[in-house]
Amino acid sequence: MTSADASGFAAAKEGLKAISGRTQWINQQVGSGKLSLDPDAADKAAKRCEEEIDALGVLLQNAAALRTLKGLGNYPDGQQLAQRFQEKATGGQAGALELIRDMQEELKKQADAFRGAAKDYRATDEQNADDLRRGIQ
Template identity: 60%
Template sequence: MAGGDGGFAGAAEGLNQVRSQTQWINQQVGAGKLALDPEVAERAAKRVEEEVRALAKLLRRTDQITRLTGLGDYPDGQQLAQRFKDKAQHPDSGAIPLVNELMKVLMEQADAFRAAAKDYRSTDDQIAEDMQRGIQ
């Protein structure tokens, strides 16, 4: 494996970008700077979950990558099959671990959207209470 990255350096960078986005959302929600309309937040969360389901479907087919056949019993064929398997399963940079981590981060992002909706509801409730106190 060239550079030990399994050929997925770009995918790992993309995962880091999604992770950064999720952290930013959580930070903004935690600081009270992001509150989303509950309908908008739920649509965003569901869209993210659709992506997770698509990735899960893809992972169910990864056994085809890890059980590559047809390259023969010669050492060269076996080495090539092993390289494909390594690219799929390498713990630090293989396709399967990267997709699993992306799914985890996306689920955290869906949770962050829902947390932003809770803040919106809390703010809305607080405003309603304040207005009611002012009327009385």
């Protein structure tokens, strides 16, 4: 059993891998010239990624509060429960905090990929306009 399985975040880790794969695909398509997006659409997609990053920031604050959970008493059961919450929050690479930060980073990469696609679109559009002005087609 991996630490992600032990902390209960195995599905979240798999979801993050899928998103990472999608980001890599976008970057590959942009890099090979197979994907260029209308700048407005790309900007909207990038802004949506940034909105999700902000929403994850709120979730990150809430998850961070689990590290200092109080009020469960001094009895062993209460202390064990508090410890389990702390482990869920900070469980190394499989804790909630790390997963949320990783997701924020992945969304930032995706926003950058969308902006890269828009940049390529603009460059192609400008090249075509230059070619038309020079009579090349």
